[in-house]
Amino acid sequence: MKERIYKSIQMFSRAIIQPVMFMTVTGLFIAIAAALKIEQMPKAVIDIGNFFFKVLSKGVISQLPLIFCVGITAALARKKKTDAAIMGVTVFLIYIYANNTILTLTDRLAKVNELGSLSGTGQAMVLGVQITDMGVFLGILLGCVSAYVFNKLCDVKFHSYISMYEGTRFAFLVMIFVSIALAVVLSYVWPVVNTGITHLVNFIASTGPFGLFIYGFANRMLLPFGLHHLLWMPLYYTPLGGTAHIAGGTYSGALNIWLAEIGNVSSLTSIDPSVGYLANFGYIALPIGIALALIKTARPENKDKVKGVLLPAVFAAVIAGITEPIEFIFLFVSPILWIAHGVIYGLGLVLSKVFGLNIMIHNIIDTIMYALIIPMNLGRQWLIPILLIILTALEYFVFVFIIKKLDIKTIGREIMADDDLAQSTGKLSESKNEALGYIVEGLGGVDNIVEVNNCITRLRIDIVDNDLVNESIIKKYKNSGIIKKNKHIQIIIGVGVDNVKENLVEYIKSHSTK
Numbered sequence: 001m002k003e004r005i006y007k008s009i010q011m012f013s014r015a016i017i018q019p020v021m022f023m024t025v026t027g028l029f030i031a032i033a034a035a036l037k038i039e040q041m042p043k044a045v046i047d048i049g050n051f052f053f054k055v056l057s058k059g060v061i062s063q064l065p066l067i068f069c070v071g072i073t074a075a076l077a078r079k080k081k082t083d084a085a086i087m088g089v090t091v092f093l094i095y096i097y098a099n100n101t102i103l104t105l106t107d108r109l110a111k112v113n114e115l116g117s118l119s120g121t122g123q124a125m126v127l128g129v130q131i132t133d134m135g136v137f138l139g140i141l142l143g144c145v146s147a148y149v150f151n152k153l154c155d156v157k158f159h160s161y162i163s164m165y166e167g168t169r170f171a172f173l174v175m176i177f178v179s180i181a182l183a184v185v186l187s188y189v190w191p192v193v194n195t196g197i198t199h200l201v202n203f204i205a206s207t208g209p210f211g212l213f214i215y216g217f218a219n220r221m222l223l224p225f226g227l228h229h230l231l232w233m234p235l236y237y238t239p240l241g242g243t244a245h246i247a248g249g250t251y252s253g254a255l256n257i258w259l260a261e262i263g264n265v266s267s268l269t270s271i272d273p274s275v276g277y278l279a280n281f282g283y284i285a286l287p288i289g290i291a292l293a294l295i296k297t298a299r300p301e302n303k304d305k306v307k308g309v310l311l312p313a314v315f316a317a318v319i320a321g322i323t324e325p326i327e328f329i330f331l332f333v334s335p336i337l338w339i340a341h342g343v344i345y346g347l348g349l350v351l352s353k354v355f356g357l358n359i360m361i362h363n364i365i366d367t368i369m370y371a372l373i374i375p376m377n378l379g380r381q382w383l384i385p386i387l388l389i390i391l392t393a394l395e396y397f398v399f400v401f402i403i404k405k406l407d408i409k410t411i412g413r414e415i416m417a418d419d420d421l422a423q424s425t426g427k428l429s430e431s432k433n434e435a436l437g438y439i440v441e442g443l444g445g446v447d448n449i450v451e452v453n454n455c456i457t458r459l460r461i462d463i464v465d466n467d468l469v470n471e472s473i474i475k476k477y478k479n480s481g482i483i484k485k486n487k488h489i490q491i492i493i494g495v496g497v498d499n500v501k502e503n504l505v506e507y508i509k510s511h512s513t514k
Contacts, residue, residue, distance in 0.1 A: 009227060011076060015147075016140065017229045017455045019064075019071035020237070026060045027259060031369045034262040038373070053263045061256055062249075064237060065126060065139035066092050072143025077150050078451075083168040084150050090172065091146050091179045092139070098183035099131040108187070117248060122191050124250065132190050135252045136237045142179065149175050197239050205242075205273065209350040212276050216346030220282075220338070223324070224331060224483055229455070235277050242274035254278055258360050262373050271358035271378050278360035279352035281391045282345050284367070287317035287326045289395025290341070294330070296396075297403045298412025306412035313480070316494055321363035324457045324492045328481030334408045340398050348391050357383045436507040438476040443489060444468025446511050450487075454501040459491040 029052060036049025060067070066089070073088030074081045103109045103123070109130060110121035118124055124133035134141070153171035157163075165173065204211045215231070222228040234253075235241035241254035247264040251257045254274035261268055291310040298306040313325035330337050352361070359379040361367050371381040403410055443449055443463055450462040463469065469489060471482050480492040493500050 009230070012144070013227050013229045014453050014455050014460055015072045015075035015143075016068070016233055018075045019067045019139075020229070020233060022067075023060075023255070026056055027255070028366065030056050030061075030259050030263060031366065031373065034265060034373050035369060037263070037266070039266055057260065057263060061251070061259060063127070064136050064256070065134070068136050068139030069143045069146070070139075072140060073146040073150065076144065076147030077154075080150075080154055080168055083154070084147065087150060087168065087172045087175060088143060088146050091175050092142055093127075094176060095138070095142060095179045095183050096126050096129045096131050098180045099187055100129045102184050102187050103130070103132070106187075117245070117250065122194060132187050133194070134186065134190055135239055142182070145178060145182070146175055149178060194239075201240060201242060204240075209353045212349040212353055213346035215277065216280070216282075216349040217342045220327075220342035220345045223327070224338075225485070232277075241277060242272060244272045244274070255360075262370065265373055265375070268375075268378060271374070275358050275360060276349065276353045278362075279349065279357050280345075280361050281348045281352070281387060283321050283323060283363050284318050284361065285348070285388045285391035286341065286345060286395045287314050287323060289392040290326055290330070290399060292392075293396045293399035293403065294410055294412065296400055297410060299414070302412035309411060318364050321366075322457055322494050325480040325494050328492050330410055332481060333410055334402075334406075336406065337399065337402055337408065337410075340402055341395070344391065344395050344398060347394075348387070351387055351390065352383075355383050355387065356380050357387065359384070435477050436504055438473055439491065439504060440508065440511070442470045442472075442474030442476075444470075446508050449508060452501060452505050452508065454493075454497045457492060457494050457497055459489075459493055459497060459501055459504070461489045461491070463487050463489060 033049045033052035033056065036045050037053060039046075041049070069092045070085050070088040073091075074085040077084030100109075110118055110123040112118055112121075118130070118133075122133055123130055124135075125131075126138075150168070150171045153174060154168045156166055156170050158166040158170070207214075215235070219228050219231055222231055236255040237253040239252040241252070242257060243250065243252045244257045244260070245251075246257070246260045247267060249260065251260045254277040257272050257274050258278055261271060291314045294310060295303055295306055309329070310326070313329060316322045316325050327338075327341070330341075357380055359367075359370050359374055359381050361384070367384070371379065371384065374381065376382065402408065403413070439459075440446055440449065443461060444465060445468070448464045448468050450464060453460045464487070466484065466487055469484065471484075474482055474491065477491075478493075480494060482492070483490040
């Protein structure tokens with residue numbers, strides 16, 4: 001039972017991150033558009049910025065419920081993913097029109113306020129249809145339900161006379177009634193749920209810096225299990241991260257609010273408190289502190305080798321915002337170091353809040369862009385170098401103290417041969433197929449592999465027999481760490497994991513005996 005629950009959570013965590021992966025590109029272009037909209041720019045440039053900001057904010061940010069619905073439906077579908085995606089879109093459309101119809105028939109359609117907006121009414125416009133406002137939760141719920149029904153019914157067979165209604169078409173037929181039923185039920189239930197969410201958000205906000213510390217610490221503690229998405233994603237994209245009214249629009253989720261603010265910076269008088277979840281130096285300061293500490297504590301003859309391992313990992317964190325390569329270098333060596341890292345990670349959010357830093361801190365490129373867009377009196381970005389130095393130094397000195405005090409055998413603290421370096425970095429001279437063969441062999445062979453998926457940085461693989469897994473063989477393929485949880489294996493690949501997953505799937509198909 002525990003294994004089934006854990007597998008379900010893993011599947012959901014993997015599925016929910018798929019739509020979010022596209023938000024990275026959207027956020028970057030919204031930031032660029034916001035920079036083009038600065039008043040000092042020529043009118044033609046401002047017009048271009050307005051165009052891109054409107055297209056992306058209305059076409060992506062405002063349509064997140066639909067994007068999540070389709071993304072989760074397709075990601076959770078075990079087969080026929082194209083059919084599943086089409087069903088996800090259609091189910092979403094049926095739901096919003098059914099919900100609007102029941103609200104109309106029962107005379108519960110809210111009236112716009114004096115500003116011509118539905119903000120504060122518990123309802124919202126989605127694709128031009130007024131419905132009960134569930135935000136991204138709507139897409140998540142419909143996506144999960146659609147995928148469940150699809151997987152259960154997509155292989156149903158009927159008599160040849162009615163065979164045109166079998167399989168995926170039968171799954172869709174059932175979902176028509178399910179989505180209508182949900183539209184009716186949720187029109188009554190969700191306002192109550194929404195009240196509960198509001199109270200929860202207010203409670204989190206009332207805890208101030210302590211709440212941010214708990215969020216940051218828990219975020220790191222969940223990372224090894226691949227479940228941290230379930231913590232930060234709702235805060236970034238749903239009302240759990242706050243709700244704000246900006247330039248006549250209502251935005252829910254800390255990241256959505258931030259992107260709306262930078263796009264309307266000329267009319268801003270303050271930054272929403274939800275930025276506290278985003279002012280996170282875990283992408284820049286902490287990786288630098290970790291690397292300096294590991295180099296400092298390495299044996300003198302190993303320092304150059306250790307630098308060769310750590311510098312690419314720091315680069316991945318600082319430039320690309322991918323922290324797993326640097327974090328997994330010490331995670332499996334010492335849980336105590338990992339706990340200390342989680343404490344400092346949470347403390348970084350607290351210090352940002354206490355000092356009054358009101359700007360999103362991500363990778364160095366995004367951070368510089370945001371710092372240039374937000375007025376200094378609102379963002380207080382002059383604090384960035386100060387906090388950067390403080391947190392880098394804190395991570396460095398804490399790591400050096402713990403490593404030396406407990407004599408932790410972090411990378412480079414023992415005699416390192418060239419083979420050890422290859423093991424640490426995963427360097428390979430073999431061809432791509434040979435390298436993929438290490439993963440398959442280490443997982444117990446093709447017949448022991450059930451399913452291969454991926455999230456942003458890691459391969460997620462379901463297997464038949466955990467006893468057949470040989471980590472030492474898997475480590476011959478370049479990776480930053482391996483996590484075993486019963487019949488679920490995660491291999492930390494980092495940037496480019498999508499290509500590795502596709503190549504691995506093709507490799508397995510070409511070597512399958514079934």
